Amino acid sequence: MSVSSKLKETLVCLKAGRVTLPYPAQARPVPEKFRGRPIFDVTKCTGCAGCANNCPAREILVFDICQEIRVLEYSGLRCTYCGRCADLCPEKAITLSHDFETGTDSIHDNQQRLEIFMSTCQRCGRCFEEPSALEELKMKGYRLDDLANDRWVFRSRSYLEGEPAVEDIPIEMD
């Protein structure tokens, strides 16, 4: 056994002392920029669906009940907290909170459902200004994601004639 090494290692330990925090009694404050659970502000949201379009985890679903009412649901299941939704939101209606303790018995604690009255901008898809072609809306017109099964519907058969509903469940509409 090399004594000098052991002494040096002891010194390293002694110098450091105790550094563990008594979490959860005392949590370390998170930095200003921290990306926690996203919070949606219903008063600012215009329902452009830019966030839903660019969510890598497909956590944000959009369903049009009728011409005037659009439902936007954040399902809080597999969100990666990347913050792309907040980046791209033209109205800055999404903020990434400092909330990271999201463990819960009921997933509803993490979910949010916005019912948005769509006044003038209906279905044109132009209220979302994409920074580049890479963020362009994939789907214009009615959005009918499958809220019950947390599934994003890529294309709706009713508005894109000739293009079948590929890659996901087909939606039939009159």
Add this chain to the structure above:
Amino acid sequence: MVARDRLEQLRGKFGSAIQRVDLPGDSRLFVFVEPSVVKNICQYIFRDLDARYVISIGIDDRPFSGNFMVAHNFAFDEDHLLCSVLTYLPSNNPKIDSISDVVPAANWAEREMRDLVGIEPVGHRYLKRLVLPDGWPEGEHPLRKDFSWDHVPKEFNDEREFTFDEPPEGCTVVPFGPFHPTLDEPAHFRLYVEGEMVRGCEYRGFMAHRGIEKMAESVLGYNDIPMLAERICGICGCVHSVAYVQAVESAVALKPPPRAEYIRTIMLEIERLHSHLLWVGLACHIVGFDTLFMQSFRIREPIMWIAEKISGNRKTYALCVIGGVRWDITPVLKSELRQVLDKLEAEWREVVAAVSKDKNIQKRTVGVGLTNRDLVKNAGLVGPVARAAGVDIDCRRDHPYAAYDRVEFDVITAGGGDVWSRLLVRMSEVFESIRIIRQCLERMDDGPLQSPVDGELPVGRMGLSSVEAPRGESHHFVITGENNRPRRWRVRAPTYQNLQAVPMMIKDQQIADMTISLGSIDPCFSCTDRLETIDLRSGATRVWSQRELLELARAKEVRR
């Protein structure tokens, strides 16, 4: 001009068998050849021209060219050149000569190609299923374009069990894994043991296969992928995100602004710092020296905090988008980062001074998990494992990306080829990383963070990118495609190659050294696995069947 010289060499040798050549720059070479000469040309490149094997990729190109494609990628490290040998195969019953007897490192890649794309490597000696789950029916290949991303074959039989090979005569079988055989990730080694000595093993992995490549090809968009690529690995996430973005950028000839390149470099080095400190801690933990494990993690923590301050998260930085980065390093963050580095450097010096003479650690690591130059060459080993065997390769210097061509650093090597050398290499690389970050902070100018992307990205271009992850070279291959997403994206994590050499490294060693030998490559099974596998533990000890587990999971879904 070296790329042209290499091309002339190939032309001189193979002449008209080379059908087409793409030479997008001095550092990339795409050679399209006839299927019949693939094996010879790979042998020539690998043996005579002494290139390093990187990866083989199977591509279903039927919707576009009507053919299957195979790419064998090689790296000429001294020439700073990445080379891809491509060939088209007919659309029905695609077959290609296996290169695994001349390039042993291609073993897994060819088996994966057979599993996922259904291209048969003719002449491969060990065609056991590698990636797909045990119950998956024959003839279903998930990476084919006519296979929908959410399709589960009807014939999927979750009762079918894995068949293990027969152990050699006189050996006892000792299972190692599948639960957390070193770190908290799944892999199964079936060790053949004679007394205390390991004589061989069978590897069974890919239990955490998540289908991330298929997702990228069919569901996600170009700018969605970096956020998920980052989740390929829990330690070197930023590496995968940068590698993917660079592969796309090199395919479409888009150059990120200099400031973005510096920021990428800084974040990659921050990642290397935390990864190396983590590894040293874990290696000490594995050999039973928890004191240093604790200290290593303590010293590492400020790095995590500064990463959190810069990017908003300790580990998943969500840094890259095509053409740039998302987070800036402000003057305040700069000075904080400098302070963190100063403190880290001082503390790490003390630890290195203590550990580098510690006889206890040496007794557990010297002469353990041996590799040599031949093994490095034949198994395609990368990163600290190769450098610890005296092979001087480092993508940061050999295939410069981001801002690495504008900073000075040394590539650390050692000669022992054992776990101890790997420890020394990693401990010294920490100082080089600190040096690189300091230079970047000094040299980066103000400027935009993102280059403008004009219109949709061109279709059908190929891009290669190698990024030096803390554990070795991470190689990404991209073919750009329609609908705002790549046509094919292949990720080769460093562990993919390093893991293949573990059976050789542990051969004729004590069984007690298995953990540290495996730990010393810094294995990252999730990186290696990448796709989605539903797997079973075989044998009588099974408690849950897959169906029961699924029912349990579904019951939970309903509850919410």
